[in-house]
Amino acid sequence: MITVETFNTHREASSALNDRTRFLAGGTLLMRDVNYAVPGIEHIVRSLEPLRTIRSEGDSVFIGAAATMLDVINARETAFLAPVSRAVGGPAIRNMATVGGNLFAPSPFGDFTTALLALDATIHFADGRQEEIETFLAQRDSGRRIVTAISVAPPLSGSFLFSKISRTKPKGPAILSIAVRLPSGGQEARIAFGAMGPTPLRAKAAEAALSRTRIDEQGIAPVIAVATEGLAPADDALASQWYRRQVAPVHLKRLLLGGQR
Ligand SMILES: Cc1cc2nc3c(=O)[nH]c(=O)nc-3n(C[C@H](O)[C@H](O)[C@H](O)COP(=O)(O)OP(=O)(O)OC[C@H]3O[C@@H](n4cnc5c(N)ncnc54)[C@H](O)[C@@H]3O)c2cc1C
Structure with missing residues (x-):
């Protein structure tokens, strides 16, 4: 049996992580694993914290980990990433699939993450720490830390x-x-x-x-x-x-x- 626990914040949810726990975001991949009874998932945690905001701050754009592909398409600040989001799945998937979940999507998925890697994005975690995306990808582990946001410097026009x-x-x-x-x-x-x-x-x-x-x-x-x-x-x-x-x-x-x- 799989148990589900809901927390008020991502930080609280991250305290419940272990190697048999998964964090639920849009669920487009996780719920498929649950339905196929993929071994090793015993506990699911989720957070009520609304981390869907997309905002500019200084030279960077901050994208909340719970922002969906559709949110990215609709936000003026992420216009440079809209063609990438449009390439992810069909409309139903884009409406659910989050930016945070894409960071953990196994190959051949991860189109949005490919773009973030080319843009030298920074990954922000619930414990307040941050990491360059290349370092994050080299050791990614979905049962270890919860991502709260991604920050990225918009590319120069046409580049x-x-x-x-x-x-x-x-x-x-x-x-x-x-x-x-x-x-x-x-x-x-x-x-x-x-x-x-x-x-x-x-x-x-x-x-x-x-x-x-x-x-x-x-x-x-x-x-x-x-x-x-x-x-x-x-x-x-x-x-x-x-x-x-x-x-x-x-x-x-x-x-x-x-x-x-
Ligand atoms: C029909 C179909 C078509 C698809 N097409 C594409 C496609 O074209 N391109 C593509 O890139 N992907 C595609 N995907 C894969 C998937 O939809 C996306 O990669 C999506 O962005 C995953 O996000 P999610 O919110 O649904 O993740 P979830 O399913 O909720 O989670 C996926 C994994 O990431 C972990 N996770 C999620 N959010 C966080 C977080 N904030 N912190 C830590 N861990 C986290 C979860 O614990 C889980 O292990 C497709 C999937 C389906 C079912």
């Missing part, structure tokens, strides 16, 4: 590109997703891939090549040549790891030369 490749459009899961922040105005180049590893991963060799080139067919050739270095795609029902490695450079090239899709 953020995102593409999701799926077999069924518009709402199929990703064969891969790509988010790029072009180097400009002091912001460094970032290239992040989703569904090309157990979590979204940065293509660091390609980032280094992108930071010292111009964006045209000849200029980006060195970037494309090392596009999949350091990535670790898996075989799944959607595509083999071989296929993912073959098509990732092609789609990165299209994204860089064709702009946002």
Whole structure:
């Protein structure tokens, strides 16, 4: 039997976490696991704290962990992330799926997190601590800490590109997703891939090549040549790891030369 406990705040809920406990957000993945009786879930905690606010503060935008994909689409402050949110599931999923839950979504999910990785987002936890997203992803564990917010510096106009490749459009899961922040105005180049590893991963060799080139067919050739270095795609029902490695450079090239899709 699974027990459910409701707390007033995320901080209180986090005190009840252990390795058999899960925090319930939108439930689009967790309730599926519960329905399929996935082992290891004995206790579910939830919080009544309304953490859906999206606001600008200084140079950053703060997105509450409970903000849904639809909230992101509707908020002026997150207009740069609206195309990414629109790529997550269909309307019913976007209405439930939270930004916090996406951080823990296993591959091939995690399109929104791929974008946050390319934007060097910071993850804020219920215990008041914070962590860079790359560090967080390297050791993520959904039974350990509760995320309360994400903060991210909006990219300069025209410098953020995102593409999701799926077999069924518009709402199929990703064969891969790509988010790029072009180097400009002091912001460094970032290239992040989703569904090309157990979590979204940065293509660091390609980032280094992108930071010292111009964006045209000849200029980006060195970037494309090392596009999949350091990535670790898996075989799944959607595509083999071989296929993912073959098509990732092609789609990165299209994204860089064709702009946002
Ligand atoms: C039909 C379908 C289509 C989908 N399509 C896509 C897609 O196209 N792209 C995509 O990226 N995803 C997709 N998903 C996966 C999922 O809907 C999203 O990743 C969503 O953002 C997960 O958020 P949630 O609030 O529903 O998480 P939940 O299901 O509530 O939780 C998922 C996991 O995250 C943990 N968690 C949630 N919030 C927090 C928090 N604040 N702090 C700590 N741990 C937390 C939970 O404990 C749980 O382990 C799809 C799912 C379905 C069922």
